[in-house]
Amino acid sequence: MDRDVIRFPVERAAAPLSQRSDDDLMLLASAGRKDAFSVLVERYMDKVTGFCAKLLCDRRAGEEVAQETWLRVWAVRSAYVAQGKFPVYLYTLARNLCRNHRRDRGRRGRWVRDDLDGRACPADEPASLDRLIAREQEARVQEALAALSPRLREAVLLRFSEGLDYPQIAQILGRNESTIRSRVHHGLKRLRDLVQRGSEP
DSSP states (O other): OGGGSOOOOOOOOOOOGGGSOHHHHHHHHHTTOHHHHHHHHHHHHHHHHHHHHHHHTOHHHHHHHHHHHHHHHHHTGGGOOOSSOHHHHHHHHHHHHHHHHHHHTTOOSSOOOOOSSSSSSOOOOOSSGGGHHHHHHHHHHHHHHHHSOHHHHHHHIIIIISOOOHHHHHHHHTSOHHHHHHHHHHHHHHHHHHHHHHHOO
16 A cells, blocks of 8 residues: 555755855855855955955955955856856956056056055964964065065965965966966965065074
8 A cells, every 4th residue: 555655755955055055155146145145255255355455465455355346246146157166256356356456546567565554465463472473474474475476476375375276276367277386386486585585684
């Protein structure tokens, strides 16, 4: 008798938004789900803000450009194509807006430091006095980072600050992977030289 009973598949509850992939969240956002978009913003906001601030060497400008990045993502959300490459999409947009910001401010050629608060590039303040040495080292690294050319700085930041892999960075910067590896290599070498020089008495 049990063989005649029709059994319907049990529908599983959808995973919480916090556990959804970036692409899933963007597709939901495309359908007007602001709560899904909020999860994406929460997931990446600090990273994008830090990236923009370090690229521009200006914390306030970095925050403004990061906000503009998210406004743009929301505005064109319906055109997003889900290919598992949301970080590439996001950082490409952020990088382009940073470049536009520099151009709009009339800064041509080499990106120079904005010495608004006495530091080359913004760094998170340490939590306690026990990290004084780490803060001094961080300040030297930020000054050295600001002295890098834009192409070396963005490659180093995307690789080590944002943790992206070489193929992703190649897509963001529009260069082949070997060029990106070379930029990262030369950027790190230049950083080491500058930090070493700055620590000499």
